[in-house]
Amino acid sequence: xxxxxxxxxxxxxxxxxxxxxxxxxxxxxxxxxxxxxxxxxxxxxxxxxxxxxxxxxxxxxxxxxxxxxxxxxxxxxxxxxxxxxxxxxxxxxxxxxxxxxxxxxxxxxxxxxxxxxxxxxxxxxxx
Numbered sequence: 001x002x003x004x005x006x007x008x009x010x011x012x013x014x015x016x017x018x019x020x021x022x023x024x025x026x027x028x029x030x031x032x033x034x035x036x037x038x039x040x041x042x043x044x045x046x047x048x049x050x051x052x053x054x055x056x057x058x059x060x061x062x063x064x065x066x067x068x069x070x071x072x073x074x075x076x077x078x079x080x081x082x083x084x085x086x087x088x089x090x091x092x093x094x095x096x097x098x099x100x101x102x103x104x105x106x107x108x109x110x111x112x113x114x115x116x117x118x119x120x121x122x123x124x125x126x127x
Contacts, residue, residue, distance in 0.1 A: 004033060006079055007033060008028050008034070009069075010024075010028075010036070010037055011084075011090045012046060013090060014085050016117075017116055018114055019117050025055055025057060035057060035058055036057040036059035038073070040065050042063060043062050043063045047060060058077070059076070074099050082099055084102050086104070
C-alpha cells in the first residue's frame, strides 16, 4: 500500500450502502491521515445521523453542498492525496481541477474489502 498521506471523504449516502459502515471508517482511519463524512443535508440532520450511528470522523461537511465541503476540507487538511467516496448522486461533486479523486462506493468497497448491504441484509429487522 502507498503513502497514508491521504484525506478521505465519504458521503453519508455511500456509508449507508455499506454493511458495516462504522468498521469501514475505523479501517480507513488506519491507512489515512484524515477521514470524514460529507453530506448536502442540513447540519443538524447530518450530525444527528452521524451521532446516532456512532461514526467516528475527523470532519463533517456542515451546512454546504458536497462540492463546497470538499473545497473547504482540502483547504483545511493538507495531505498528498484527496479521495472522495460517493454514490451516483454525488459523483458530480468532484469537478475538474478540484484536486479530489472520485471513487464509487462499489469500487472503494471492492478495493478495501468492505461489504456492501445486500437486499437480504437490509431486511434483517423484518419479522
